[in-house]
Amino acid sequence: MGGVPKRKVQTLMLWTVAAPFFTAGDEGDRWLDDLVDAPAHRFLKIPAAPARGGDWHRRAMRATPVGQWLRHWRQSARALAQGDGVVTVFPQLALTAAIQRRIGRRDGPIVAWCFNIGRFPTGWKRRVARFFLRSVDMFVVHSRGELALLRDRLMIDEARICFVPLQRAAVPILANEETEAPFALAMGSANRDYATLYEACRRTGLPLTLVAARHALPAEPPPPNVTLRSDLDPAACLRLAQQARVSIVPLADVAAASGQITMVEAMRMGRPLIVTDAIGSRDYVVDGATGLLVPPRDPAALAAAMRRLWDDAALRTRLADAARRFAGESLSDEAAAAALTRILDTVAARRKG
Structure with a gap:
């Protein structure tokens, strides 16, 4: 597929958004949904439980620990229960939401944003991931090369994968280039x-x-x-x-x-x-x-x-x-929010149809 779909939909949808960096009432909870200006879509952020041991961004462990998986499980369960559809950020939340949708026979669509897998699972873990990830309606990756990787390693139809460039807001300028002692x-x-x-x-x-x-x-x-x-x-x-x-x-x-x-x-x-x-x-x-x-x-x-x-x-x-x-x-937030709007339009239209 490789591009962002452009179909439109008018049905009102409440999307819950689950990201591991969301904390209730925190200004840091701002995300792309805050920039979406589309009457067909409303959003509700679902915060994660506080992490033990400090900021999840700075943890040194390569693998996701059990305690973090439990936090993802509870967060994705709340997201599925409170909205018409779910947008997850990062693969772990996408997987827990997909498992819960499958075993709970829920019907709301799941959009897996930032589905960037550094190391793909092997053996039985890969088979389990393939089975449950069938419940995800759209995967969003940030490199075109990942389209083939998800297709070949997780057996995901490319019609359910979109490439959207990774975005970052404008960065505040805090310093000038060091010219006396360059590095x-x-x-x-x-x-x-x-x-x-x-x-x-x-x-x-x-x-x-x-x-x-x-x-x-x-x-x-x-x-x-x-x-x-x-x-x-x-x-x-x-x-x-x-x-x-x-x-x-x-x-x-x-x-x-x-x-x-x-x-x-x-x-x-x-x-x-x-x-x-x-x-x-x-x-x-x-x-x-x-x-x-x-x-x-x-x-x-x-x-x-x-x-x-x-x-x-x-x-x-x-x-x-x-x-x-x-x-x-x-690579701006505004460009990514426009892509998110088109993806949600497409997913909602497919469900309606």
């Missing part, structure tokens, strides 16, 4: 290839700041020109990203969609990017136009791209300006 920046912990980045840094000698959880780092110590940082709050991360001369997103598994939040935020801030060529980056970074793409696990190519962008101020400006324009036009 490159790499940030993030999911599916990162920091071993290749370490070797590229050894070859270039360029100063680099690396912000990542401990589990994402290689066992070997970093080169002397790499400074490790961790446990920074979001404002500190944004400040570093705006101060950096170059932003680098090295990816390990090129068949997994990851690193997109870091890419999109850098583009929104107008920062020059170097990104591994992978399914999650090709829909955002056009090589030589909005950034530089480098082949995976190739320290020589990464080092050459780092040196090229570091030394060429005109190239940095050209790429950064083009990235900012593209992000403002195509």
Whole structure:
């Protein structure tokens, strides 16, 4: 399928929206539904129970713990009970809602937004996921490469999958580029290839700041020109990203969609990017136009791209300006909300028909 459907519907629908970052009465609960201006759709946010151990965004565990699954289960149950249809954010809530719809014989549609699976289940877990995910009416992914992955690995009909670019609101400018002591920046912990980045840094000698959880780092110590940082709050991360001369997103598994939040935020801030060529980056970074793409696990190519962008101020400006324009036009909250409206129209029309 690969595009956003455009059918329209007039039947009034109350959609409950469940996201793990929703908390009752919190301004942080603002999401795309707040930007939808369509009389056919109303929305009710369903908050999650408070997480033990702090902010779920910053947890260091790679797998979803049992306690978190229980929170998803309770949140999706409330969402199914209170609306005509459900919009979930992230795969875990989509799966718990799909299971409950199947076993509870509920009829309301489910739209699984941001269905980005880093590592697909195998064996019996995959068979269980395939069975219950048949209850989902539409999956929204943020890279075109995921269309085939969901079709082939989870047996999902491509008519039930949409590609919508990952969005980010305009980012507040907190700092200017550091010119007296310039540095490159790499940030993030999911599916990162920091071993290749370490070797590229050894070859270039360029100063680099690396912000990542401990589990994402290689066992070997970093080169002397790499400074490790961790446990920074979001404002500190944004400040570093705006101060950096170059932003680098090295990816390990090129068949997994990851690193997109870091890419999109850098583009929104107008920062020059170097990104591994992978399914999650090709829909955002056009090589030589909005950034530089480098082949995976190739320290020589990464080092050459780092040196090229570091030394060429005109190239940095050209790429950064083009990235900012593209992000403002195509990766904004408003663009994603328009896509959400069209998807809900289509799902509701299919149900009515």
